[in-house]
Amino acid sequence: MKENQIKVTSPLLPNLDEFNGLLKEIWDSKWITNNGRFHQQLEQALCAYLKVPYISLFTNGTLPLLTALQALRITGEVITTPYSFVATTHSIWWNGCKPVFVDIEASTCGMDPDRIEAAITPHTTAIMPVHCYGKPCDMERIQAIADKYGLKVIYDAAHAFGVEVKGKSVLEQGDMATLSFHATKVYNTLEGGALVMHDAETKKRVDYLKNFGFAGETEVVAPGINSKMDEVRAAYGLLNLKQVDEAIEKRHQVAIKYREALRNVKGIRFFDDMPGVRHNYSYFPIFVNAEEYGMTRDELYFKMKDQGILGRRYFYPLISAFSSYCGLPSAAPENLPVATRVANEVICLPMHHELSDGDLSRILDLIVK
Numbered sequence: 011m012k013e014n015q016i017k018v019t020s021p022l023l024p025n026l027d028e029f030n031g032l033l034k035e036i037w038d039s040k041w042i043t044n045n046g047r048f049h050q051q052l053e054q055a056l057c058a059y060l061k062v063p064y065i066s067l068f069t070n071g072t073l074p075l076l077t078a079l080q081a082l083r084i085t086g087e088v089i090t091t092p093y094s095f096v097a098t099t100h101s102i103w104w105n106g107c108k109p110v111f112v113d114i115e116a117s118t119c120g121m122d123p124d125r126i127e128a129a130i131t132p133h134t135t136a137i138m139p140v141h142c143y144g145k146p147c148d149m150e151r152i153q154a155i156a157d158k159y160g161l162k163v164i165y166d167a168a169h170a171f172g173v174e175v176k177g178k179s180v181l182e183q184g185d186m187a188t189l190s191f192h193a194t195k196v197y198n199t200l201e202g203g204a205l206v207m208h209d210a211e212t213k214k215r216v217d218y219l220k221n222f223g224f225a226g227e228t229e230v231v232a233p234g235i236n237s238k239m240d241e242v243r244a245a246y247g248l249l250n251l252k253q254v255d256e257a258i259e260k261r262h263q264v265a266i267k268y269r270e271a272l273r274n275v276k277g278i279r280f281f282d283d284m285p286g287v288r289h290n291y292s293y294f295p296i297f298v299n300a301e302e303y304g305m306t307r308d309e310l311y312f313k314m315k316d317q318g319i320l321g322r323r324y325f326y327p328l329i330s331a332f333s334s335y336c337g338l339p340s341a342a343p344e345n346l347p348v349a350t351r352v353a354n355e356v357i358c359l360p361m362h363h364e365l366s367d368g369d370l371s372r373i374l375d376l377i378v379k
């Protein structure tokens with residue numbers, strides 16, 4: 011690893027002495043997993059922080075997606091977005107369902123509600139949208155379509171930790187919403203994730219499903235999986251929760267500086283804040299219009315890389331372009347013109363709580379000509 015590299019992200023780490031103190035408590039108690047004290051505390055603390063009634067912790071952000079589909083007994087076809095991390099579609103595949111891709115809107119990178127209805131067939135049972143980059147989807151219109159056709163909605167909210175619209179969490183929308191606490195996300199528990207639901211009955215069922223389906227000492231009610239979060243990560247998560255607001259504010263300041271510097275650069279598009287939304291600044295994507303900017307996305311991406319500035323092409327290639335899915339009729343690029351174009355334009359610039367003004371100057375000097 012080179013000394014002068016600027017990475018796309020940097021994990022939020024708790025104070026090591028405080029963490030050691032909690033580790034000592036875990037060692038003393040000898041209770042290291044299976045709904046221990048810190049696990050229970052973190053579920054409570056996250057409910058309060060995220061303003062949601064029920065949450066179930068997981069060992070990563072992919073298994074809550076799998077479990078949400080299983081808990082809601084989703085079968086047949088699931089309408090989803092190709093413009094996401096590959097785990098979104100994998101969760102549909104793991105449940106033996108067929109993913110059906112619909113195009114996105116360039117203005118949010120979320121699923122285009124206008125395209126959903128045309129993709130519904132008699133086999134459709136659910137919609138799985140993504141709050142891409144933490145930008146809220148058009149949840150009202152998605153829910154209206156779901157209600158009209160009797161479909162479930164499961165939001166992959168892996169990017170949307172703490173995101174609120176008019177003071178209400180986006181995690182409350184749909185039938186369930188999932189979170190990822192991976193090291194690269196705004197809030198991490200090393201690896202980890204969660205499922206947010208509306209009622210105690212559903213939480214109980216989800217808690218069974220993440221523990222092999224055990225409903226009691228001798229009773230197994232479903233072919234569940236093992237995706238429980240352990241005590242070490244729950245303790246780490248409790249400490250990180252105390253400093254996540256400060257980290258989000260630092261990201262906010264970075265976003266302000268990026269926007270100021272890029273506002274008048276021809277051929278570079280980026281997102282502004284949406285009115286009434288509490289953003290988490292999890293990513294700072296820019297979209298390069300090669301003709302106007304005078305350089306293609308990849309030319310800029312590799313120029314940055316040569317100088318040790320490691321952006322990421324999230325999300326390129328599209329999920330629909332991977333070999334597991336490209337044979338599906340809905341995966342054809344003609345069906346996904348906006349997503350196809352955006353995937354060829356995007357670079358996520360470095361964005362984290364430790365980015366210095368010096369780092370920012372180095373990045374911006376390269377982009378602003």
Ligand SMILES: *Cc1c(COP(=O)(O)O)cnc(C)c1O
Nearest residue numbers: 070071072095097168190191192
């Ligand atoms: C990170 C991510 C996931 C998967 O989360 P893991 O914790 O890495 O398993 C799922 N969906 C999206 C959109 C993500 O960005």
